[in-house]
Amino acid sequence: MGFPGLQHVAITVSDLPRSIEWYTKLFGAGPVLDEDEEGGEFHHTVFALDGGMLFGLHTHLGRETRDRADERRTGLDHVGFAVGSPAELAEWARKLDELGIRHGGVKKAHYGSGVSFRDPDNIPLEFFTGPE
Template sequence: MTEPLLAGIHHVKIPVTDLDRSIAFYSRVFGFTVEIEFPESDGVVRGVAGRVPGLGETLLALRINPAAAEGCAGFDPVSFAVKGRADVEAWAARLDALDIAHSPVIEASIGWLLVFSDPDGLQLHLYSWAAHGIDHSDRPGYGRAVRRGAEDGRTPSRPVPGP
């Protein structure tokens, strides 16, 4: 029997404390457009989902959940992909134009990385698919390849993206 395969990522759901503020932020930064709203039994909309240019069929969802938003502050559950260093630099310029604080361009484990936060403090990463070719595996917090033995039938994995 063949193992079933995944077909991509359906949606990324981000917890927020203020839905209108977060819709405005994700729209301004990423071009997010709301396509679906989720009203509760009291009729109040506490979540939305929609499209972001560049994410293909993957939806971005925002859901009011203050406890989860607080718990995720400072954490980076998702890294949005860009092609290369020039794209990371272009995003840095865009964030500058929007007056949004961000990290410098970082030589991360595999490629280049830019870090900034949404209104609830969730860290958002823009990470390049293009590799820089620099081995940071000896640095704390950076990824390194995991070598698997022939006995488990697996091939070596790729380094895990890190800072």
């Protein structure tokens, strides 16, 4: 039996309305789900991405620490979004510029190329494509 692929990623955010607006602009589409979890532990807002992947924003109903994300702390380092080619990667860098989202430009390595940026809570995100 093979190991299954990722179906969704969920991140905790400090200001849900701000993050919904930011991710809606980034994804170019609004959420497909926005509701309290039935046990009352958290609220989740979910976006559907190409390929069937889901990306969720969680708030723990005022129990979040409100700390800014830091990849040096144990936990999430970053979330990488797959793009198909170096040309598409360059298009995404231009799109980030249009949206006013700061990024580090296209960085190339022997294993592929990426553009790194951060969301409003400082969560590291990346567009990535394999080697040419």
